[in-house]
């Protein structure tokens with residue numbers, strides 16, 4: 001810990017970036033963190049008594065862990081089903097600030113793009129296909145927490161989904177190996193798995209990479225330039241038209257009437273009780289269904 005007026009004055013000229021309220025996270029209860037600033041590659045924490053310290057790797061990890069353990073982003077709509085949010089439609093508009101003061105951005109894998117986001121012959125492609133060689137290391141784009149890390153038989157193959165502080169989720173599909181586990185905190189640049197073509201064995205090896213906000217996919221190339229390995233902006237204003245809304249359109253909900261059970265719904269909607277349970281994160285086989293309760297059935 002250092003206290004030096006001239007250095008502090010110098011630092012005050014520099015860009016102040018503080019998107020988090022760090023107040024409650026001071027290790028020393030007598031001091032309050034008032035902000036963080038960036039000095040080249042280093043981050044500096046400022047305290048209310050005008051002292052400051054470089055943010056060490058250890059301290060950064062502790063701060064991140066605290067955020068991830070307490071932030072509602074990592075508890076609400078949190079489950080290991082692929083699309084856990086219950087939103088029926090994408091938002092009219094949402095402003096995403098990509099990075100907080102402790103975060104960095106890393107391109108998951110730098111290579112040529114095989115296929116872009118958008119319509120193609122066999123339907124809508126909800127991600128970006130980046131070429132790779134089997135076994136290439138795939139890195140996580142931002143700090144976050146792993147929500148899903150398992151094999152998916154629906155076409156993703158070995159899939160890792162990470163949720164980030166900015167409210168986005170990133171998807172890493174067709175991996176030959178998964179290196180992280182669910183609920184694990186990860187830092188941008190950490191290797192989450194190795195590239196492959198699981199779930200898409202008829203194609204060449206590639207990373208299928210998606211970016212989603214509340215389950216709604218948008219074009220990753222609106223976010224970053226793979227050639228330059230940078231984010232295109234600090235933030236992005238996403239509008240309804242930016243999202244692929246097939247998921248929303250195909251979702252169906254049912255409001256429970258007197259005497260109805262999940263088995264009734266399964267019959268009405270030509271599905272299975274187990275399928276209904278799978279898409280309703282708040283339900284399990286022992287849940288009591290109430291009249292008026294809204295249940296997702298498709």
Ligand SMILES: [Zn+2]
Pocket residue numbers: 115125127128129207208209
């Ligand atoms: Zn793809």
